[in-house]
Amino acid sequence: LDVADLELGAPVPVWPNRGTLAGEFRSGDAKPIVDLAGGTTAVRFSGGEILTASFPAPRALAGNSSFTVAAWVNNPEVAESECIVSWGGRGGPDGATAQFGYGSHGAFGAVGHWGFADMGFRGGPPAAGAWHHLAIVFDGVIERVYVNGELNNAAAKMLLVHEGRPVHVGASVPGAEFYDGYLASLRVYGAALGETQVRELAAQAPDAGVLVHADSAVLQYGPLAAWRTSGSLGGAFAPRGRPPVVRDSSGRIAVELEPDQSIEWTPGAATPLGDFSLLLGALNRSEEGGEDAVELEDGDGTRVALRGLPPAGPWQQAAIVYRGGKGTRFVNGEAIDAALPPAPATLKALRLGGGGKFSGALARVQVFRRALAAEEVARLHGLWKKEQQTPQPDPAAFAAEPAALSPSLVAMSAAIGQTALGAVKYLFTETTGNPGASASGWLAEPVFLDDGLAPDTRYAYTVKIRDPLGNVTRASAPVEVVTARVLFRELADDFGAPRDYLAGGAAGTIWDGALGAADGSAPEAIAAADGVLRLQSKGTVWDGGAPRGAFLFKIVSGDFTAETTVADYAGLAARRVPGNNDGGLMARVPALDDAGPGDDLVQLNFFPIWSQGNMVTSLDGGARPQRGNRLAWDAHRHLQIIRCGTRFYFRTSADGTAWHEMPGSPVERADVKGLPLQVGLYHASYGGESSFVSFDRFRLTIRK
Structure with a gap:
C-alpha cells in the first residue's frame, strides 16, 4: 500500500x-x-x-x-x-x-x-x-x-x-x-x-515536500497559544500581541483574527525557497484591503507583502505559486490577473493578518516546496470544496438527555453523527459554570459521564459534532439536570461486622442474598470479617457453564452505580495465581429465561493474569465478548459499574478518585430493558484449585 x-x-x-x-x-x-x-x-x-x-x-x-x-x-x-x-x-x-x-x-x-x-x-x-x-x-x-x-x-x-x-x-x-x-x-x-x-x-524515506502545514481542525477552543505545523520545517504560528481566538466560524473550527491581530511562523533559520506554492483556506469579512495581509520575511530581514488572502466572502481557497521567480495568484482554483512582487530567496518568517485590515478566519495554511501546476491547484480546490460538509444532524442532538445517576454524576449520549469524511467526534459542554462541572473534550464515542458534581445543583449541557477536517455542527439546545439527593438511595457495606452469608443468610444486611447449591452455584466461602469480604470457590465458572461461582447480591430495579475495592486476590503477592482466578462486580438477570436462554450478565473484574489487568465481560446467552485494559499486574483495584437504562458503563481507578473508562465501555444490553438485576460481588476459580478474591468496601447508589 x-x-x-x-x-x-x-x-x-x-x-x-x-x-x-x-x-x-x-x-x-x-x-x-x-x-x-x-x-x-x-x-x-x-x-x-x-x-x-x-x-x-x-x-x-x-x-x-x-x-x-x-x-x-x-x-x-x-x-x-x-x-x-x-x-x-x-x-x-x-x-x-x-x-x-x-x-x-x-x-x-x-x-x-x-x-x-x-x-x-x-x-x-x-x-x-x-x-x-x-x-x-x-x-x-x-x-x-x-x-x-x-x-x-x-x-x-x-x-x-x-x-x-x-x-x-x-x-x-x-x-x-x-x-x-x-x-x-x-x-x-x-x-x-x-x-x-x-x-x-x-x-527510502517518504517525500517531505510540504514545508508548512497548519490545520485548525486540531486546535482547542479559546485564545490561541500556538498553532503547530506538521510540515517538514516544524515550528508553530504564534500570536503577535493580543492572541486570536479559536472558535466555530461558519461551520468550521478556525482561528478568528480581528484587524489588530496577527500570527507569525518562524522556522528558526532561513530556508532557501526557490519555486514554492502557498495555499490558504480563509474566510474574509474585510470590506476592502484585507487580502493583502500575508507577508513573507527574507533571511536578510526584507518583508514582502503578498495578496494571498481571498476577497471578501465565505470560506474560500487562495493560492500563490512562484515558478522561476514569477508569481501567479489563484482564487478558488482559478488563476487571476494580479501583480505580485518578486519572490524572496529564502523564508525566515510568514505573517498572516494584522496591519489593521484583515478581519476573518483561517482554517488551513500550506507551503509546498515546489510550484504547483494550474491543474493541481484546481484539483486541490475541488477537494477543498468537497470538504465543506457539515456532519449531521445539524444542530447536534441528544439521544439520551443528561440524567443524574447519583448526586455527583450525570450521564448523557448524543444522537449518532454522520459524515462521509471520516470518523466524527463529540463535544459535551456544561454551560452554567456551576461547581464541579467539566467539558468532555472531543470524544470518539457519543457518550459522556460528568463526575465530581456538587449535590443539589442545577447543570445544563449541550453537545456538538465535528469531523476530522474541522467541519462542525451547531450546538444542541442546552438541557438542564439537577443532582438532587432526594432522587437517590445510597447503601454501603464496609464489612466491619462478622458475617457468614452461606450459613446465616443476608437478613439484616444491605444484601438480598447469595447464590448457593440450589442455584447451581458452588461457593466455598462468602464471609465478612475484620473489614474484608472474602469470596472463595473451586472448579467454578461464570461463562454459562456449571457450577457457578460465589455471588453476593442486592436486587436493583432501574438505574444504579455500584462501586467496590479489591483488597486481595489469590496469588497476587507471589504473582502465581491458582487457575484463572476471577472476581469483581457483576449485574445479572435473576431468572434465566427473562432476557433469553442462559445466563445474562455483565462483569467488571480484577484479572491481572494473561496481561489483562481489568476486564469487561458481557454474557448474553452463548455470546461472551470480553475486553481488557491490559494493565496486567498494575490492574486497578477500584471498580465501578453504572447502569443507565439499557446502557452499562465500566470504569476503574487506581485511587478511587480519578476514574478511567474501560475499553469496550459502554455496553448496550437491550435484552435487559425494564428488568431488575442482581447487583453485587462475584468470584469464579476457572480451575480445579481453590482460589479467592476479597473486597474491603462496597457502595451502591440507586435512583428511586
Missing part, C-alpha cells in the same frame, strides 16, 4: 493493493483521511477506522511460514497497543494470530501472536511524533523487530498462524486495538528479508 495512489485531503474508501495479490482494502462507515505529518503525505487513522482486504490471508502467511512486514509510520501519541496490520484474527491459541503495531506495552507493543510469542519494542517504542520505518521479519525460527533499519528485538519461536482469516489495516480486528497515527506505506512479503534489504527500505 502506497499513499502515492491517493489524493491529499480526501477520505479513503478504497486503497488499492499494488502487491502480487492485487485486490484492494476497503473502509467501513468510518474512513481515514489523506493528510500530512512532518511534511509527508500519509493516511491518517484517528483511532476508529479499519480497512479490510478483498482477499483472505494467503497460505504463504499461515502456520510457521516466513514473512516480512515493513511500514513507514508516524504516531503522535503512542498508546499501549495500536495495530497497523493484522491477519489471523484474535483469541489464540498461542502463536496463532499475526498483528503488528506501534504500541508502548513491553510484552506485545510491536508484535501480537497471542501468548508466549508476543513481543514489544526493547527500550520502549520509537519516539512519538516522528517518522519511523518499522520492520518485523520472521524466518521460521527467529522473529526480529527493526526500527529505522536497526535491530531492536529478537526471539526464537514457532508459530501456528491461522490461514484464510481477514487481513486488516488500522486495527487487529473490527473494534479492537485501533491505530491512531499516520501510515505512508505498508509492505508485506511472503519471505524473510535480510538485514541489508531492511536497511535499504529504511533508507
Whole structure:
C-alpha cells in the first residue's frame, strides 16, 4: 500500500493493493483521511477506522511460514497497543494470530501472536511524533523487530498462524486495538528479508515536500497559544500581541483574527525557497484591503507583502505559486490577473493578518516546496470544496438527555453523527459554570459521564459534532439536570461486622442474598470479617457453564452505580495465581429465561493474569465478548459499574478518585430493558484449585 495512489485531503474508501495479490482494502462507515505529518503525505487513522482486504490471508502467511512486514509510520501519541496490520484474527491459541503495531506495552507493543510469542519494542517504542520505518521479519525460527533499519528485538519461536482469516489495516480486528497515527506505506512479503534489504527500505524515506502545514481542525477552543505545523520545517504560528481566538466560524473550527491581530511562523533559520506554492483556506469579512495581509520575511530581514488572502466572502481557497521567480495568484482554483512582487530567496518568517485590515478566519495554511501546476491547484480546490460538509444532524442532538445517576454524576449520549469524511467526534459542554462541572473534550464515542458534581445543583449541557477536517455542527439546545439527593438511595457495606452469608443468610444486611447449591452455584466461602469480604470457590465458572461461582447480591430495579475495592486476590503477592482466578462486580438477570436462554450478565473484574489487568465481560446467552485494559499486574483495584437504562458503563481507578473508562465501555444490553438485576460481588476459580478474591468496601447508589 502506497499513499502515492491517493489524493491529499480526501477520505479513503478504497486503497488499492499494488502487491502480487492485487485486490484492494476497503473502509467501513468510518474512513481515514489523506493528510500530512512532518511534511509527508500519509493516511491518517484517528483511532476508529479499519480497512479490510478483498482477499483472505494467503497460505504463504499461515502456520510457521516466513514473512516480512515493513511500514513507514508516524504516531503522535503512542498508546499501549495500536495495530497497523493484522491477519489471523484474535483469541489464540498461542502463536496463532499475526498483528503488528506501534504500541508502548513491553510484552506485545510491536508484535501480537497471542501468548508466549508476543513481543514489544526493547527500550520502549520509537519516539512519538516522528517518522519511523518499522520492520518485523520472521524466518521460521527467529522473529526480529527493526526500527529505522536497526535491530531492536529478537526471539526464537514457532508459530501456528491461522490461514484464510481477514487481513486488516488500522486495527487487529473490527473494534479492537485501533491505530491512531499516520501510515505512508505498508509492505508485506511472503519471505524473510535480510538485514541489508531492511536497511535499504529504511533508507527510502517518504517525500517531505510540504514545508508548512497548519490545520485548525486540531486546535482547542479559546485564545490561541500556538498553532503547530506538521510540515517538514516544524515550528508553530504564534500570536503577535493580543492572541486570536479559536472558535466555530461558519461551520468550521478556525482561528478568528480581528484587524489588530496577527500570527507569525518562524522556522528558526532561513530556508532557501526557490519555486514554492502557498495555499490558504480563509474566510474574509474585510470590506476592502484585507487580502493583502500575508507577508513573507527574507533571511536578510526584507518583508514582502503578498495578496494571498481571498476577497471578501465565505470560506474560500487562495493560492500563490512562484515558478522561476514569477508569481501567479489563484482564487478558488482559478488563476487571476494580479501583480505580485518578486519572490524572496529564502523564508525566515510568514505573517498572516494584522496591519489593521484583515478581519476573518483561517482554517488551513500550506507551503509546498515546489510550484504547483494550474491543474493541481484546481484539483486541490475541488477537494477543498468537497470538504465543506457539515456532519449531521445539524444542530447536534441528544439521544439520551443528561440524567443524574447519583448526586455527583450525570450521564448523557448524543444522537449518532454522520459524515462521509471520516470518523466524527463529540463535544459535551456544561454551560452554567456551576461547581464541579467539566467539558468532555472531543470524544470518539457519543457518550459522556460528568463526575465530581456538587449535590443539589442545577447543570445544563449541550453537545456538538465535528469531523476530522474541522467541519462542525451547531450546538444542541442546552438541557438542564439537577443532582438532587432526594432522587437517590445510597447503601454501603464496609464489612466491619462478622458475617457468614452461606450459613446465616443476608437478613439484616444491605444484601438480598447469595447464590448457593440450589442455584447451581458452588461457593466455598462468602464471609465478612475484620473489614474484608472474602469470596472463595473451586472448579467454578461464570461463562454459562456449571457450577457457578460465589455471588453476593442486592436486587436493583432501574438505574444504579455500584462501586467496590479489591483488597486481595489469590496469588497476587507471589504473582502465581491458582487457575484463572476471577472476581469483581457483576449485574445479572435473576431468572434465566427473562432476557433469553442462559445466563445474562455483565462483569467488571480484577484479572491481572494473561496481561489483562481489568476486564469487561458481557454474557448474553452463548455470546461472551470480553475486553481488557491490559494493565496486567498494575490492574486497578477500584471498580465501578453504572447502569443507565439499557446502557452499562465500566470504569476503574487506581485511587478511587480519578476514574478511567474501560475499553469496550459502554455496553448496550437491550435484552435487559425494564428488568431488575442482581447487583453485587462475584468470584469464579476457572480451575480445579481453590482460589479467592476479597473486597474491603462496597457502595451502591440507586435512583428511586
